[in-house]
Amino acid sequence: MTDERRFRIGVLGSGKGSNFVAIADACAAGTVAAEVALVVSDVAEAGILARARERSIPARFIPPGKFRTRLDEDAERAYVAALQTAEVDLVVLAGFMRVLKDGFLRAFAGSIVNIHPSLLPSFPGLAAWQQALAHGVRVTGCTVHFVDAGVDSGPIIGQQTVPVLDDDTPETLHQRIQAAEHALYPQCV
Numbered sequence: 001m002t003d004e005r006r007f008r009i010g011v012l013g014s015g016k017g018s019n020f021v022a023i024a025d026a027c028a029a030g031t032v033a034a035e036v037a038l039v040v041s042d043v044a045e046a047g048i049l050a051r052a053r054e055r056s057i058p059a060r061f062i063p064p065g066k067f068r069t070r071l072d073e074d075a076e077r078a079y080v081a082a083l084q085t086a087e088v089d090l091v092v093l094a095g096f097m098r099v100l101k102d103g104f105l106r107a108f109a110g111s112i113v114n115i116h117p118s119l120l121p122s123f124p125g126l127a128a129w130q131q132a133l134a135h136g137v138r139v140t141g142c143t144v145h146f147v148d149a150g151v152d153s154g155p156i157i158g159q160q161t162v163p164v165l166d167d168d169t170p171e172t173l174h175q176r177i178q179a180a181e182h183a184l185y186p187q188c189v
């Protein structure tokens with residue numbers, strides 16, 4: 001046993017948490033030299049909180065406040081305080097469907113990453129796999145990037161391509177992109 005401090009990750013998510021699971025499993029397996037110290041969601045019943053609790057990882061719902069697409073000021077302070085109290089070194093956005101503003105970005109400058117289900121800068125925003133199908137692209141994928149004040153913008157860390165097949169539906173394409181995400185995100189972290 002060593003009492004060396006491990007690199008600590010804080011994960012924010014709004015959905016089912018499959019990317020969180022991929023990262024937590026990689027930490028448990030030792031392929032990512034870190035531990036998930038805290039999971040926070042803006043959705044009380046989000047699967048990501050249940051997946052964290054199953055793994056005995058601290059998991060909190062923190063209400064996002066009065067806005068639909070971002071945190072209000074009180075909520076932003078509560079998110080920052082929770083992550084700072086957990087002493088996280090890196091904030092990992094895993095399906096967190098709100099844009100982070102200045103106060104949050106300053107608190108974790110250069111230490112926030114996101115995954116997006118397209119080859120950015122193509123198809124930022126919602127349902128990127130549907131945007132890809134609608135445009136008829138033959139190749140799409142996923143992107144891990146540092147987070148800045150924009151929507152799915154910021155310096156790119158890694159990308160993985162995914163072919164679009166002739167008989168793809170939004171569901172089949174989304175599934176194939178998610179499988180690629182689960183390999184790419186732990187590598188980038």
Ligand code: GAR
Nearest residue numbers: 015016017018019094095115116117
């Ligand atoms: C992921 O596919 C991620 O790329 C997407 O949300 C999903 C979350 O799934 N994020 C965005 O669209 C951000 N703009 P998960 O909860 O199973 O990890």
